[in-house]
Amino acid sequence: MSALVWFRSDLRGVWHSPLTYAVANHQTVTAVFFITPQQWQHYGLAPIKLDLLVRRLLQLKQELADKGVCLNIMQVADFAAIPEKLKAICTEQRITHLYLNAEYELDERRRDQKVKALLAEQGIVTGIFHDTCMVRPDQQLNKEGKPYKVFTPYFNQWLAHLRNDLPHSQPWQAVQLTLSLPEALLDSDNSIQRYMQNADEMGWPAASSALDEKIDDFLTDAVSRYAQSRDFPAQHGSSGLSPYLSIGAVAPRQLAHSMLIRFGEAMLDGSGGAHVWLRELAWRDFYRYVMFHFPHLCMHRCFIEKYDAFNWCDDRNLFDAWCQGQTGYPIVDAAMRCLNATGWMHNRLRMIVASFLCKHLLLPWRWGEEYFMSRLIDGDFASNNGGWQWSASVGTDAAPYFRIFNPTTQGQRYDPDGEFLLQWLPELKTVPKKHLHEPQKWQAASSLNYPPPIVEHKQAVSSTKERFGQFLDMHKKAT
Known part of the structure; x- marks a missing residue:
């Protein structure tokens, strides 16, 4: 059986459940990422973000290649074109399983529903994992069985979930064989190169090794002062990791795991910089949770x-x-x-x-x-x-x-x-x-x-x- 891993806003080769599962359970594994110019334009994404995304994508392609997985970068116009493209890829390459990480915004959910339904008609199984958040949005409801509308009670239950499911590292297994798709695009001026903006590679590096250093520097030094310094822009007290979370170059559970190694479960208690920063990761989850349960927010509507x-x-x-x-x-x-x-x-x-x-x-x-x-x-x-x-x-x-x-x-x-x-x-x-x-x-x-x-x-x-x-x-x- 052959598996295809579809990368989206999860541009990493570790702490990636779809990739880990595919490698562990299939003889052949390949991966794909879709460049969607019209969708990115519709969303009004910043050129500097697209620059980081593309630089990270190229780094990820090399990192996966070193592990035996080919990441194929393909261009389609927008989300609407993806279901048929995936169907064609899976049919041509005899793919039996597609694996991906859930995204919770409305356009993304509709896209994924269409993909799953279309592939099911061909007997292709779609496996959806939930690495995007620390706690899945559908796992938290209040005592009345309704979604939370206020952060503090949400956070209290979020912490309880985290205590019962502390993050642990995922070992990598060797890949026997990988496929390279014939339509792969990497050198087209109309695909990936035009998003390169020559941004600050030193300030915003894209390689995993540099990102690991950035994480380590913050957690071994600045996080201890985070509660006191995070509000002062001249002190550089923030982690600077939000760009990487936004494109999925780092997983939130990966960050929590790194803090557990350094601070133990004390980070779950309401004191110290590590806990305050953990709370910021919870806010990130909360806003996705709200999008999931109240999709009118994705339509330029007010929550109230x-x-x-x-x-x-x-x-x-x-x-x-x-x-x-x-x-x-x-x-x-x-x-x-x-x-x-x-x-x-x-x-x-x-x-x-x-x-x-x-x-x-x-x-x-x-x-x-x-x-x-x-x-x-x-x-x-x-x-x-x-x-x-x-x-x-x-x-x-x-x-x-x-x-x-x-x-x-x-x-x-x-x-x-x-x-x-x-x-x-x-x-x-x-x-x-x-x-x-x-x-x-x-x-x-x-x-x-x-x-x-x-x-x-x-x-x-x-x-x-x-x-x-x-x-x-x-x-x-x-x-």
Whole structure:
């Protein structure tokens, strides 16, 4: 019997259950990955993310070849073309089993259902594994048998599942024979090469050995300070692993296993940097869990559905100022300029700039969601959508609409010396430290090549509260 492993957002050769199972149970094993240009364009994926994905894909091809498995890279237009292509491959190559890791977004689930049904007509078995999350989305329900809508009770049950199913390493078995598909594409200018952007290979390496070093460096040093340093963008206190999680170059259970080796089951308790970071992995699972159980989120809809009717503003000039880092609020502008230049933004800064867009400018959270996806190297639909809906007070665990970040005090608290600001706002280098986060208060502010605030904080907050309040009053009367 011959097996085909279909790689998607799981670009790794270890901690990969479909590959491990295929190798252990089949005489011949081959693998495939589909480049889908129109689908990627439809999703608005950032060029820097596609660059990392392609570099990782080429590394994975070599890593699998060294183990005796050929990864065939093929191009189709979009998801709709994949079922027939897989049917043709399996028929031509006499494949009896297809193995893959589940993806939980709606388009992906529909694609996989079509694949499974089409192959079943040919007597081909589709085996679906669940490495994408630490805990499968269909394994957690509340006492009423309904999905959780709030993170904390979800997290408590998530931890219980993890305690009962601690991750363990998966040994590799030798492959007897592998197939190379005749339609394989690797050297076509229209397939893989055009996504190469010459991105920062040192900052975002694609080889497994370099990624292992990155993981080891974080877990042996920075994770111990994570709880204290993670909110300060100038301290580099985050793991920097989210881009690799987004393309599946590393498995979440692999990271949990590495922490177990270092910290033991103490990491499951509510203290220390390892536990705080583990909680972030749980948030990643939670947003996929929500997508799985509430698929309307995949349709540009609000989790709290009444807010689909909320009347956001549509001032494109304000939006452009936000995008370009020209709002007159230094922490917002530095964060956005960093994003535009590097494809990366610190998590605390993501919350600040998202709050500013939705609660100061009253612009649609969907605009910000799409802009982030078009720029972020770690753009992840579920996490990005969940974060933006949280910031806009329309999602799960949403902050009440009247709790609004003050960008000035946030900057003063998390970048008190302006170390991060001055990396991206060199026009403020002459401003005294006490005025860095409010340069307009400096007596020589008129000499700066820096815009005044595009909205006044107190007035913007007041307008936002009034707009939300009126909407809720109208909705209450209507129901």
